[in-house]
Amino acid sequence: MxxxxxxxxxxxxxxxxxxxxxxxxxxxxxxxxxxxxxxxxxxxxxxxxxxxxxxxxxxxxxxxxxxxxxxxxxxxxxxxxxxxxxxxxxxxxxxxxxxxxxxxxxxxxxxxxxxxxxxxxTEAAALPLTSLTAWEILFDRLRINKDLDKGKNLLIIGGAGGVGSIAIQ
Incomplete structure (x- = not known):
């Protein structure tokens, strides 16, 4: 190959x-x-x-x-x-x-x-590392809980780049 x-x-x-x-x-x-x-x-x-x-x-x-x-x-x-x-x-x-x-x-x-x-x-290949990193930041580090934090807001400042753009979404 x-x-x-x-x-x-x-x-x-x-x-x-x-x-x-x-x-x-x-x-x-x-x-x-x-x-x-x-x-x-x-x-x-x-x-x-x-x-x-x-x-x-x-x-x-x-x-x-x-x-x-x-x-x-x-x-x-x-x-x-x-x-x-x-x-x-x-x-x-x-x-x-x-x-x-x-x-x-x-x-x-x-x-x-x-x-x-x-x-x-192509779209799928663009996602793994950035989306995993965003997920880990939000749910492992910040410990956002979909039930306990329902209805709350999160402000992301400086969300440029792959991880920031995924986290904002």
Missing amino acids: KAIGFKTSLPIREENSFFVFETEIPKPGPQDLLVKLKAIAVNPVDYKIRQNSAIDTVLETPKIIGWDAAGIVVAVGEKVDLFNVGDEVFYAGDITKSGCNAEYQTIDQRIVGKKPSSLNF
């Missing part, structure tokens, strides 16, 4: 800061889905990981980054019970695994959602 990766943390203007390469299609582990990617999103975390993963070193194999993705399940691990081949999915990936800047990616079923039918793949 084709993938995009890097071997050292070069400035983005450098010719080899990213490059296309061929690699094996990953095999799903017991809880993994193998997803044929249809769309990905780029977030600030992609830049930060690329910038800091291989400073003053050259990796033996290229690192594939990218986490927000949407695609179609093409294979499942033996313990997968939440998804089937053919399901359309979206997710914010796992930083400990290869990223989604590739044709295929393995991802643990427990951090994947079924793609809403009202969204196309």
